[in-house]
Amino acid sequence: MSTNLEALFQAFSATIGKPAMDDATFGETFRQMMSSLVRFDYLVVFAYRGKERPVDLYSTFNAKEHIIFVTLYQAGPYLLDPFYQTAQDRRAGVFRMRELAPDRFFSSEYYRTYYVQTGLAEEIGFFVTTDDDITIALSLMRREETGVFPAAEFAVLKQAEPLVTAMVRHYWSGLGSRFDTQRRSGPRGRKRGAGEKALQPADAVWRGLNLTSRETAIVDLVLQGHSSESIGLKLNISTGTVKVHRRNVYRKLGISSQTQLLSLYLQNLT
Secondary structure, eight states: OOHHHHHHHHHHHHTTOOOOOOOOHHHHHHHHHTTTSSSSSSEEEEEEETTTOOEEEEOOOHHHIIIIIHHHHHTTTTGGGGGHEEEEOOOOOEHHHHHHSSSTTSSSHHHHHHHHGGGGEEEEEEEEOOTTTTEEEEEEETTTTTOOOHHHHHHHHOOOOOOHHHHHHHHHHOOOOHHHHHHHHHHOOOOOOOOEEEEEEEEHHTTTTTHHHHHHHHHHHHTTTTTHHHHHHHHHOOOHHHHHHHHHHHHHOOSHHHHHHHHHHTTOOO
């Protein structure tokens, strides 16, 4: 795809003289900029802070697509998303999903149960870190019928990264208050009582299931799509030790498959 300079300049003109823009206005400006550079089917922007539920800033989905890509995602599957893990690590840059995904991601239960519903061939994300411990991920998505992003288009996005980073930090600054409001609201927008503790979903999943911290770490990595070998390397333990812990977890939870493990995981999300 060749660059549409006229569309690009029109998008830039929308920012002239505007010290601030709301989510929809800047999101649309960003969409126009990216559309002039590469072809994509969907665009979604999430802000991440620690283990908290991501805040959706902008998307191009219709109502049905929004349920899958945003509503269901925020309900818990985000915890297993490679983009969420990248935001947790505070990595900045432009990455293809397959660069970030664990070695068994595309055969994991999370992929088969949730991610395949998106019908995506590929997802590329701009990751922008801010000073308030927030990472903003701007995702460009292509459906299976469209195919993956060509290398030339990915190279263009890499070149655009410094400009995108500067604009995002300017127009999407000060998002901490939104996370604070979300935390005060509690699960599903319900206000917490005065003595009620604000537990994040990532901390509450295995609460009360009698798993050790090591077992919890291994289970989380299994569900993210890591093989036993990959888990061993990340936790600096042997593959055999990982397998022993996995067997112990299955015994404690009374399950025998990763499908059951994911089901239990989703049931325990707050």
